[in-house]
Amino acid sequence: MEKLKLTDPFIRHYPAPNKRTEIYDEHTSGLAVRITAKGTKSFVYRYRFNDKVRRFTIGRFPKTSLAEARERAGELERKVSEGIDPMEAKKARKSKPQPKKFEYLANQFKKKHLPTLKESTQKTYTERIDGEMIPAFKGMAVKNISRGVIIELLEDILDRGSPYQSNRVRAILSSMFSFGVQREIAEYNPVKTIKPLGKEEKRDRVLEEDEIKKLWEGFGTIKQPTGSLFRMLLLLGQRLGETRRMKWEHIEDGIWTIPKELTKAKRTHYLPLPPLALEIIESLSNDSPYVFQSPMKDNEPLSSVHSSFNRLQKDLSIDNIRIHDFRRTAATYMAELGTDRTILGKVLNHKGLAGDSQVTARYDRHGYVDEKRTALNRWSHKLQQIIEGTETKITKIG
Structure with a gap:
């Protein structure tokens, strides 16, 4: 068994042998580079488990560097010392079924259940599944x-002035999850305990200044990044689902770009961030792709935050507030500060308010950025006045 102190240049320039060769590293016990007759080079880790010699393939060189291979070999050595066979663990991971996505549940429901319904019902179900549910839950695992998250969708539909639509979506979702439970696609039906929201009148709840100040201070007592997410929702007036999925790569030169596949309006949204928003974002620096990284799951955004908000409301003795009311509050204050209705629609990425037509929809990709920046900066300045308890009288600008 040939042993050398391996180096990257040595491995890179080692010629293809007549037959497969393994050269072991003097630096790291058990680590070897395997070189085939065709010149393919891979790192392997040799270990003994239950009196059997086994070889675990770490990765191919040069995609996997020598330093990475040594680090990985060290991790494998620790597993073996803890009584874990790396090869068996790898097989178990490969055999573990991947979680079913919502699109799979929806497609199975449409394929297997809808044909049992009358034609007109099939049509309305399909419209609501494709128009409301898939855009809201696309890419999400059914178990997550x-x-x-469901209440968030139903409230959003309700706030668009569609109580009947909200109720019908809830009913179809419940039927879909019950179908999923029967076919072992879903573990349980989360809709069963959600009461219909559509009986309520359309909400017009806007936070008063004393409530804003109280809530903002309360957000600081909530475990991060949830508290910062709430502050960002109140400051920017964007939708919860889009905000909690904010990625670092989507922020550049002070502008947050929301890809069209993540927006309810199905169009790319460019949002200039006021200084206060940038301060909040910078305070959340992490190694995750997401700004609002889940504290429970690596490389995933925050999921449900409603329980945290409900506890905060109770602690602060503030009643009848929903998270979606932050969006309406931001919009109301921006309007009172002189923001034009069309610009307000652009800030909120709301098709109805924005007054988009085929002509305006083809406007320059960064159209209205300056106007949106002005509107958000005014509201940010006003919000800071409220928080600090300084002059709060609204004066229209421009």
């Missing part, structure tokens, strides 16, 4: 679709 919680009550809070």
Whole structure:
């Protein structure tokens, strides 16, 4: 068994042998570079488990560097010392079924259940599934679709002035999850404990200044990044689902770009961030792709935050507030500060308010950025006045 102190240049320039060769590293016990007759080079870790010699393939060189291979070999050595066979663990991971996505549940429901319904019902179900549910839950694992996420969708539909639509979506979702439970696609039906929201009148709740100040201070007592997420929702007036999925790569030169596949309006949204928003974002620096990284799951955004908000309301003795009211509050204050209705629609990425037509929809990709920046900066300045308890009288600008 040939042993050398391996180096990257040595491995890179080692010629293809007549037959497969393994050269072991003097630096790291058990680590070897395997070189085939065709010149393919891979790192392997040799270990003994239950009196059997086994070889675990770490990765191919040069995609996997020598330093990475040594680090990985060290991790494998620790597993073996803890009584874990790396090869068996790898097989178990490969055999573990991947979680089913919502699109799979929806497609199975449409394929297997809808044909049992009358034609007109099939049509309305399909329209609501394709128009409301798939855009809201696309890419999400069925097991991760919680009550809070569903309520978020139903409230959003309700706030668009569609109580009947909200109720019908809820009913179809409940039927879909029950179908999923029967076919072992879903573990349980999270919709069962959600009461219909559509009986309520359309909400017009806007936070008063004393409530804003109280809530902002309360957000600082909540475990991060949830508290910062709430502050960002109140400051920017964007939708919860889009904000909690904010990625670092989507922020550049002070502008947050929301890809069209993540927006309810199905169009790319460019939002200039006021200084206060940038301060909040910078305070959340992390190694995750997401700004609002889940504290429970690596490389995933925060999921349901409604329970945290409900506890905060109770602690602060503030009643009848929903997270979506932050969006309406931001919009109301921006309007009172002189923001034109069309610009307000652009800030909120709301098709109805923005007054988009085929002509305006083809406007320059960064159209209205200056106007949106002005509107958000005014509201940010006003918000800071409220928080600090200084002059709060609204004066229209421009």
